[in-house]
Structure formats: structure tokens, C-alpha cells
Amino acid sequence: MQLTPEEQAILGGGRGEAARRALQYQLEVGRFWGAKRFVPVSNVHMMGDIEVMGDAGLEFLRNEVRQSARCAVPTTTNARCIDFAHCERLGQDAGEANKERELIAALRRMDVVTTDTCINYQTVYQPHLGEHVAWGDTGTVIYANSVFGARSNFEAGPAALAAAMTGRTPEYGFHLSENRKGSFTVELSAALEDLADWGAVGKLVGESHQNYYAVPVFHGYRRTPTADELKHLGAALASYGSMGMFHFVGVTPEAPSIEAAMGGREPPERIVLADSDLDTVYRNYKLGNGDARLVVFSGPQQSLFEMKTLAGLFKNRRVTSGGTCIVTTNSAILKQSRDLGYAQALEAAGVTILEGVCFYILQNLSPMRERNRWTNMVSNSAKIVNIIGAHRFNTILRRTADCVEIACSGVLR
């Protein structure tokens, strides 16, 4: 990689040991991907919580703090694994909770803004067309690339932190225009009336094209989608397909037409998705022992309008006796939800609202599952239904209203 004089200086230790080590690490990653140079970034979003970092990661952070590491650009954090208001009740480990407190303090010492959200693109920062950022949670990246026309690769915890230290990231993947063209088309003839339907589309398209460089081009949809619909579509594509970008003709900024999205290339593959394809997705989930005691609205965290929808659906209803319904969101949306009465409506129905976390990231989740004798997890998020498996849940995707019905009736259909 070609280094600028400023980058040479960082590599020489001119900005301290933490930045030097960060750039060294970024060089190695960049070399793997054939990056020719670095590109400055204006915003970083990073994952950092004790459940995924472990003692080793925490020790790494302690070391960074000892070396006076400081963010060079505005840096925010992803959802974490502990909501301190609920951790005792949920049976999370007190020792790990203390480590999480120490971790958060360490991040703040480095000037990281601990927003604890996987929907930063909805409530924290909205990059513009062509703006280079270094984001990680894959749902945030695909939204940034696709809907904003900004440019980011998947930046995992240490990679995002390195970008925060150096203010730049290797120029490969979606930072380069040639990688942002569509690779196949998907005609949406399905109705897609629920957020779960959009996630199901992400599952169908992503699972069969599992490739970071595959870029689907959606077209033919009957109306214009909402931000939350694109959020669920993107989160599922990223999760099932490891995809970092999609085009939506007439909606996303780099897709005024199919031809423009495809970069003038003939699509080597054209898919059509109809309602029957979605029906098959829903039908294929195994119901196991019919356990209906866990319903989750999470992964990603709920937006304000998702909170409003849920408050409306749970009005005058109650979560079934012995059942658990969990909603996760970030602190900004929770505050507004309280001001608007949505949070109270949910809590009156027996719903647990967790702040700053996502359900699948929760510390001690496997022991929690065992203690509650949960076998199934029902959700309207295709993403979370995909990713929680290692904790041995049998997962079932259902539309939003169906999830509420399952939570209140205790009957799994």
C-alpha cells in the first residue's frame, strides 16, 4: 500500500503507540484485500462488549487506555450485552457485568461515544452519498452503502477501533466504485406488507447468494418502501448473504434505473419473488415442541415507528402467563417512547423493554435459555432468527401481528 506522509508519520509512532499499532494492523488487513492505499473516514461505528470480546479483548482495551489511545474521528458503539437495569433479573453474571462497566469506561476514556445502538443510521449519524465511513454491525453497513450511497466495508470491532485511532481505513471493497455495481436482479412481485416479509426476502436472496461481493438489484415493487422496511431487508441480506450492498431501483441513490445499477452489464441472473415464495419461507420453520413462551422484537433494535406499531398491537392485551416478550431499542428511542406513551403501553401488557442491547448478544444467553427451559424463539426479525442458533434456540419467523398473537395466546402456529 502507498502511504501518505501523514500515514508514514503514524507508522513511525508520531501519533502514539496505539495509533501506530492500529495502522500496522490495518496494513495487514489491507494487504489481504489488495488495497492500494488508505481512505480517510469521517465516522466510525464499532462493536465492543464483554460477551464478544472476552477477557482477552478487555485486556487489549486496558492496554489501549494505558497507551493514551484516543479516537481521531467521531466514534460510536453498537448494541451491547448488558442492560444494567435488568441484568440481575435476567440472571446475567455479576462479574461479567462489572467487566462490562469497566469496558464502557475504557471506551469513554478513548473518547468513544457509547451510543449502544445497532441503528445508528436511524438515530445517530446519516452519512451522505460518497462519504467514507468505517462501520460495523453488518446491518449498519449495508444500510449506509445502499440507502445513503455512503461507502463502508464490514468493519469488525478491532478493525473499526483501528480506523477510529488512525482516522482512515484501507481502500477496498465498497470504498471502490467498481465493486458497487449490481450483480443480479430481483423483481419484487410480492406484497411485502410486514417487516418480517422484507426480512424473508433478505433470507431468500441472501442465503442463495452468500458472497460479500454479490449486489442484488431490486425492482418492480408496487410502491416506495419505508426506512424500516429497507432496514429489515438490509439486515437480513447482510446476515444471510454476508452482503454489504443492494440497489433498489428508483429508491437508492445509485440506482435510478436497472441499467445504471448494473453498470450497463446484462444481469447474468434474474429472480422473481412472489407471495408464494414468502409463504414457503414461513411454512418451513419447524415448530419443535410448540413452545410459545419466548417472543422477541430485536436484532435490530426497534425504531420509534416500530415501537408505535407494537404499542398499538399490544393495546388491551397481555403477554400470556409464563410467557416472555422482549423488545430491545436504544436509549434515545426509549426516551421518546416513554414521552409518547408507547413504552407504558408495552409494559402494561407485560412486555420487557431492554435498552442499549440486542437479544442475541445478551451475556449469559445460553444459561438463560436453560433456566427458562426455552426451546423456541419467535420473532418478526429474519436476522435474529438466523443468528441465535449457536445458543441452541429453534427459531421461527412470523409477521409482527402474528408474533403479538403468539405472545398473548401462548399458542404457536
Place this chain on the structure above:
Amino acid sequence: MVSDEGFSPRYDLDRWTGVITKPGHKLEGTSIVDKVCFFPTAKGGIAAGWAFYDIKWKKIAPKAFIFGVTNPVMVQGAVFAGIPITEGWSPHPREVVKTGDWVRVDPARKSIEILRRA
């Protein structure tokens, strides 16, 4: 360890034992500890960035990751943890190697040698 299914340490792996625990994964019940792991694809998610470092510290990490196609997260995680990682192969592993075989991976020479059959 040769897999027909892609991989994510969060989606598929018990990060306290090094065993693949995702129900229905083609290699459910298999340990990745000290193995040279062949995966055709990477799944989504960014956990690998920290998680590979975590499992290496816990001494339950693989010896190397061999991917057909991979994604930035797997590479970022492997480099951070000091675990060799490769992308791309010819011929397809299915034709030449199976779980239990002993192999030597030389990323600098871009070669994988089969030393001993299972």
C-alpha cells in the same frame, strides 16, 4: 475439518467449548479446536473481529481458516488473533480432502499439502 456450509463464530459456534452448536448446521457437534477449517463461504455478522481473539486466548481456536470466499470480518478477526486465513482454492476441497485428513497450509506459497489420510 471440511464443511459444506458457511461459517460465523456467533451464529454457529459455542465460543466456550469450540464446538459447532447451531441446530441443523451440517457439522453440528463437531469441534473446531486445533483444526484446519475449510469453509466454502462466510456468513454475515462482525463478531469474528473480537471472537477469534477470544477463542485463541481460551485455547479453543482452529489452526487455520481456509475459505472458498470470505468477507472482511473473517480476515480482520484472523489477523487480529494471529490465525492464518486464506481465500480461494483450486481444485475444490471436496475433490481432494476430507475431515480427519492431516494437511499443511503454507499461505505464503499459496499451497495446501495433504500429509496423511484420516
